[in-house]
Structure formats: C-alpha cells, structure tokens
Amino acid sequence: MTLALGLLLAAVLVAAAGPVYLLGAVRPSVRPGLALAGWVSSLLLVPLCALTSATLLLLPWGSEVDGAIGMADSCLNLVRAEGAVEWLDLVRLGAALVLFGLLGWVGLVAVRMTRAQRRWRDEHVSLLRSVCRAGRDRVLWLEEDQPVAYSVGGRSGCVVATRGVAALSAPQRDAVLAHEYAHLHGRHHLLVLLAGIMGTALPFIPLCRKGAGAVPVLVELAADAVAAREHGHGPLRAALLAVREYGTPAGALAMSRDAVDARLCWLDQHRGGSHWLPVRWDYPVAVLFALAPTVAAAALVAFAVLVYCFGVGGY
Template identity: 40%
Template sequence: MITAAALLLGVLVVGWWSPRPLSRLSALVGPGTALAWWLLTAAGLVVGTMAGVLLLVLPGHGPAAAVLAVLHDCWAAVGHGELPALDPIAGGAAAAVVLAAATRLALVSAGRRRRHAVLHRRHLVALQLSGAGGDGPLPTLWVPRDEPVAYSLGGRRALIVASTGLKDRLSARELHAVLAHERAHVRGRHHLLTAVADVLGRTLGFVPLLRELPGAVRLLVELAADRAAAAQCGAGPLRSALLAIRAVEGPRRSLAMAGGDTAIRLQRLTARTGPRLVTRAAAVAGGFAALVAPAAVAVALVAGTSLVWCP
C-alpha cells in the first residue's frame, strides 16, 4: 500500500510540475532530444500510473490469489457487519479510474484514426485523378491554389500536398527546402508522434503535462524537420520560404510547413549545437531520467519519510 501510494504520488508530482522544466530544457537541446524527453516523461507517467494501480490491486500476490483475497474480505465484512479493508477499496477505485481512462483513450484514438483515414483517402483519390506527383515512394499532389501551401500526410501511403501558388512564389531552392521539410516529417514518423500526443492530451488533459504535450510535440517536430531540411538545403532558403508561407497552414491532422511558432522556428534555424558525443550523452541521460521520474520521486518520498519517522 505504501509503495503504491508513493508511486502514485510521484506520478502526480511529475504530471503537475514537469512541464515548466521541460519547456526550459527544450530551448537548450536539439529538437529531437527535447521531443524524446517530452514523450518519455509522458510514457513514464502512464507506466507509473499502471504500476501503482497494479500494486494496489495485487499487493504481492498473483491475479487469482488477489481476486480470492478481495472476495474473502468482502464476504467477511458482510458476514460480520464490519467495514472492508482499505486496500481492496483503494485498489478497486483506482482500477475503475484506469479502466475509464483506457476506454476513453481507445474511443478518442479510434475516432481520430477514422477521421484521418477519410482525409487521407480523399487526397489519394485526388492524386490518382490528377495523374501527377507519382514520383517514387513519396508522391506529391499539386493542387491548383493561389495560396502557397505545403503539408504532408503520414501513414503507410504517405504523401506531400503542395499548391501551384507555392511554385509561383518560391524560388527553386526554396521549393526544394520546403519539400525536404515535409519529407523529414514523413521519415521521422512525426505524424504518429503528434497523433499519440493529441490523443493523450484529449483523453487526460486534466494533467498539466499531458495537456501541454500536443502543443510541445507539434512545435518540436517542426523544429526537427527544419533542422533536417536545413542540413540538406541550407538554412537560408528554408528561412526565406518560411517567411513567404508563414500565414497559410494545412488541414487538421496534417503537418504543414507553416505550422508551429514561426518566431521560434526562425530563431532556432541559426542556433548551434554542442559536440555530438556530449549531445548524445545528454539525450540518453535525460531520456532515462524522464522515463523513471515518477519512480525516482516515489523512492525519494519513501526514503525521506523513513528518515523522519524511523531515525
């Protein structure tokens, strides 16, 4: 009971107070590292919650023994007119909350996948009817539109959507940088990462970390795609292209070239990173710390309490 309570309290501490330090640290490291830290912290939150609930429901026993013990306690309480033990009540309540959250998570995820499939199907039909853009494994659908638009759709049949106005407004180098940016989204599976963040944010938005997760992930995947495109085409063409199409975004559930905070993206295009070895070491250490943060807080709480009460 004590271990489970400490772990769940660690989940609360991390869930409520981690967004601010994560936001500050994200400005000091590369977007890929920051993206991993945000997602691993969210994963640690979910895993810590599940582990805490399991410790409440199964306090040191196997599933069958735990169920029999709960039934025995309830029957004894009814027969003797006493209140049941606290462990079964706490475990049952926690299990009910987790089950309700898991059900909502599944429903939100299914609805989002269904809407994404409809959007994707419409673009693929338009691509087939136009007969254009079928070059290689990642085709480009050119739509007749005056506004400069560029976005990508992920999945097994990923594609890039761009407007004819984009060609008219941008130079050849700028256009190449924009397309490289969208290809980076597909290669990095950024659509999947943003989908996971959106589902968690919509399902468990009462937790500050998960409420801020979708916005943070959307900005960080744009920064990561910017870095990949700049490495391939140079920061100059990408910067001028971003300024030219900053006001036009794509549909929901797509990753548009104009997405994210433009001022931050322009600033980070000129930012420098440290040595590769130091950067990788910091990424691994920070990712591990983010994943085990709830457990680390729980250990600290138990150790601190034992020192106070058991000198």
C-alpha cells in the first residue's frame, strides 16, 4: 500500500509540477536534446507510475484483505447493507478503477491517432514516390522553385526537398538536409505523436497540455543543434531564413514551421551548453532526473507511514 500511494503521489507531482522545472530547462545553456529527453521521460513516467499504482491497489496487502476479491466482498456487503464494510477496500477499488479508466482512455486515443497517422503517412509517401525524383539517402526531390523541406517519419520515412533547396548554397543545403535527417534518426515524429496523444487524451493535466506544445518546438531545436554541430550556426541560420513552410503537410516535421524566431534566438545565444555531457547520455540522465520526484514521493509516503505507526498508531 505504501508503494502504491508513493507512485500515485509521484504521478500527481510530475503531472502537476513537471512543466515548471521542465520549461526552465529550455534555455540556450542546456542542450535541446537533453530538455527533450526530460519531457519525453516525464510524459512516459506519469502513466507508468499510474499503471503500477493501480495494479498494486488491487493486489493483496494485508491479512484481512484478499486483493480484488476482498474489495468485491466489501462492495457486496455495502449493497446488501449487511456484514462489515471495508471502506478502505472501496477507496482502493475506486482509485484503481479511476486510474485504469484514464489509462484506457489514453490507450483508445493512442490507437486512433496512431492509425490515422500511419494511414496518412503511407498514402502521402506513396504519392510522393510517384511524382518525385528519388535521390540518395532517402531524399525525394520535388520540382518546385520555392525552397521547402520536411521529413516524414516511420519505417518508410524520407526527407522531401524542393528544387529551391537544391539551389541554395552548399553549406545551407547540407544544413537543411542534416536538420531533416536528425528528425528521422531521433524518431522525432514518434515523440511528437506521443505528446499529441497525451495532450489530446488528458488536456486537464498540466504536463500533458504543456507537453503537446513544448515537444514539437524541442524536436526542432534538437534537430537544429545537430545541423549546427555538423555545418555551423551561420549556414543553419541562413537556411532557416531561406526555407519556407509553404505547402508542407500537417503530419510532417517542416524545417520552418515551429517557433522560427525562438530558434533563431537560440542560435544567436547558444554557447555549446552541456558540452561536458556526451549526446548519448541525454536520455539516461533525463530518466534519472525524471525519477527523482518518484523517489522523493515514495520516501515522503514511507516517512508519513512511519510517523503514523510510531506516533498516532502507538507502535
């Protein structure tokens, strides 16, 4: 019971207070990939804690309670108005049902949005391959003078660029392509979909509501950081100003769609923050950071139980 309450408290804390410290990490002194990993880890941690807590609430934890069977017996006693009613069992059962209901709703939204995204992606890529000129390294070239670039994720993921992009200077063109490749290699489309699912299913939760807007910007910043490391800040800045959003589909990650002004500001102020931490450590460090509230919540509940046992309980 103590662990279940600790995990439930952790889920509530991260869901409510997570945006406060996560948004604070979005600054030029912090590598965007690390901030992105923090948001994604927290978005996954909340349902995981809730699921584990709901499961533990249904398990046996005392000699007088036989898990779900004991709670069902309490419910029957309450309905029949006879026998002893284990009110704690009813609270546990109600909390577990609420948590499972919310998680089930998230699952339904995830299935619906994932299917819609996959259907659009397959149809769009099939159409592109019929009208585009296939280049090297999964690049499809459109005969369009406007410089436009975007990427489509999935197993058949590709980069779509126009003749206008090919006409840019070599450093700018390479920066554009590096940005889009970073989206594919980082599975950014999947991360944006995850944030969209959580924001659509649970908009009343601050972490989910804020994450739906923060993650799309952070994946662009993370892709910018990769392109800047490979080709320099100058060519990337010029490419951001040159490439247009015109005609890019909503389901893709476009080079110049999200928070262009903020990204230009980041490029101007960036000083290689977090350079002491290898890029491959972004997610492990972010997971440890996200787990800190969970450990703190479990410790707080355990301390409260000890205080009760040795104080009010008289043990």
